[in-house]
Amino acid sequence: MTDINDRPTPRPSLSAGGRPVRKDEIELPERGLYIESWLPERRSRRKPLLFVHGELAGSWVWERFLRHFASRGWEGHALNLRNHFWSEPADAMTLSIETYTDDVSAALARIGPQTVAIGHGLGALLVLKALERLPASAYVLLAPELPAPIRAPALPHEIREVPDVYDRSRLGWDILPEKLVRDHRDLSLDEVLRIQHLLGQKPHESGTSRREVLKGVPVERDRLPQVPRLVIGAGLDRYVGDADVERLAAWLDAPYEPFAAHSHFGLLMSETGSPQVAERIRSFLEQNRL
Numbered sequence: 328m329t330d331i332n333d334r335p336t337p338r339p340s341l342s343a344g345g346r347p348v349r350k351d352e353i354e355l356p357e358r359g360l361y362i363e364s365w366l367p368e369r370r371s372r373r374k375p376l377l378f379v380h381g382e383l384a385g386s387w388v389w390e391r392f393l394r395h396f397a398s399r400g401w402e403g404h405a406l407n408l409r410n411h412f413w414s415e416p417a418d419a420m421t422l423s424i425e426t427y428t429d430d431v432s433a434a435l436a437r438i439g440p441q442t443v444a445i446g447h448g449l450g451a452l453l454v455l456k457a458l459e460r461l462p463a464s465a466y467v468l469l470a471p472e473l474p475a476p477i478r479a480p481a482l483p484h485e486i487r488e489v490p491d492v493y494d495r496s497r498l499g500w501d502i503l504p505e506k507l508v509r510d511h512r513d514l515s516l517d518e519v520l521r522i523q524h525l526l527g528q529k530p531h532e533s534g535t536s537r538r539e540v541l542k543g544v545p546v547e548r549d550r551l552p553q554v555p556r557l558v559i560g561a562g563l564d565r566y567v568g569d570a571d572v573e574r575l576a577a578w579l580d581a582p583y584e585p586f587a588a589h590s591h592f593g594l595l596m597s598e599t600g601s602p603q604v605a606e607r608i609r610s611f612l613e614q615n616r617l
Contacts, residue, residue, distance in 0.1 A: 348397035353404065358433050359415030362386075363405045365393035371400040374443050374464045374617045378405040379431055381448025381472075383495055383532045385412025387525050388447065388595045395605040401612070406434045408453075410531055419492040422533035424456065424544050431457040440464075443617055445608070447595060448472060448566065449536070455546045465555040465617055467608055468575070470567045470591050475543030477571075477578050486541050491534040495526040499565070512563060513593035513600045522592055548578065555615040559604060561594050562587035582611075 353362040363386040376396055378389040386393075386405035393403040407414040408430050410422060431453045435442055440462040446454035451471030458466060495501055499510075500523055507519045514522070558581045560572035569585050576583035584607055589600050611617075 348394065353434075353437060355433055355437060358430060359409055359417065360430055360433065361407050361413040361415075362434060362437075363389075363393070363407070363413070364402065365397040365405075366402045367397050367400050373401045373612070374441050375438050376401050376403045377434055377438055377442045377444050378403060379434075379444065379446040379450035379454055380405070380408065380411070381446075381450045382537070383411075383498065383526045384447075384450075385414075385525065387412060388592065390596075391598075391601045392445075392595060392605055392608075395602065396609070399609065404434070404438055406431065410533075412525075419531055419533045420535070423535045424453070424539045427453050427533075427536060428456040428460075432460055435461045435463065443467070443612065445469070446471065448591065449540065452540065452544060452546075455551065456544065458552055459547060459550040462552055463554060465557075465612075465615060467557045467559065467611065468581075469559045469594050469604070470561050470564050471558065471572060471575060472540050472544075472567060473571055473575055474546035476546065476548070477574055478543045480543065481541035486538050489534045489537045489541070490530070492530040493532050493534055493537065494528065494530040495523065497532075497537075498526070500526055510565065511590040511593060513588055513590050513597045515598065518596055518598065522596065551579075555611070555617070556581040557608070557611045558583050559594065559607070560585045561589040561591055563590040563593065566591050 349366045351364040351366055353364055380388050385407045389405040396403045408427050410417040410419055435457055441464050443465045444454045444463045445467040447469045449472050451468035454466055504516060504519045508516050558576035560569035562569050573583050593600050594604050595601055
């Protein structure tokens with residue numbers, strides 16, 4: 328967890344292409360949530376983007392995407408779930424898929440029904456759960472955790488082995504950085520070190536939510552909005568196999584875009600690989616006039 332007093336001060340910035348963007352923030356004090364916003368210097372008619380991170384992460388995973396899209400006219404808002412990064416601390420043992428879905432729903436309600444919801448990993452599953460409740464203009468799922476209707480049931484011991492609160496070791500990110508570079512070939516050593524640092528050393532992720540995912544989180548397809556959607560998989564993903572992601576795309580009747588040389592975090596954070604993913608999403612947005 329990052330101290331909330333270390334939050335960034337909103338200020339003008341420059342994108343990689345030199346176009347000015349503004350950094351801002353949205354706070355939802357009733358839920359203790361902090362949303363990091365990157366805005367184009369000039370208002371546009373493009374739909375706002377809401378980015379939802381996965382387990383142990385925070386708005387930091389979306390920095391490259393926030394810059395990429397703000398410099399091209401989209402306002403981007405990266406939610407920090409409760410007890411993650413700049414949102415307020417909470418007892419992780421009280422958190423669950425339901426409370427996290429409430430967080431995403433609150434952010435969607437705050438930004439508005441024209442939002443394009445974009446989720447990664449667990450965040451993609453939370454996007455689906457929130458969209459059972461609220462409208463959106465479109466949604467994009469990157470390396471998504473699978474919902475119950477297409478998820479193979481976990482073995483009892485797999486569920487028992489999940490602690491009540493867990494840390495980066497459960498994702499395999501507590502090993503030597505050099506080994507991580509070999510396992511995640513699209514990430515540089517500097518990128519691996521940054522991810523390791525930001526995942527944190529102290530346990531802060533909800534074991535309840537992880538056990539719920541393993542058991543299968545119900546998603547009612549008929550309750551999802553009939554809007555443009557895109558599903559993206561990563562060929563080097565060690566957490567969610569690209570074949571499983573393709574099955575989810577078929578279940579949702581959504582286009583599937585595989586990135587064979589990308590890892591789970593590399594989809595978002597690789598300097599060399601993430602621009603390809605961002606451009607595919609930009610193409611999707613433009614094709615659907617979003």
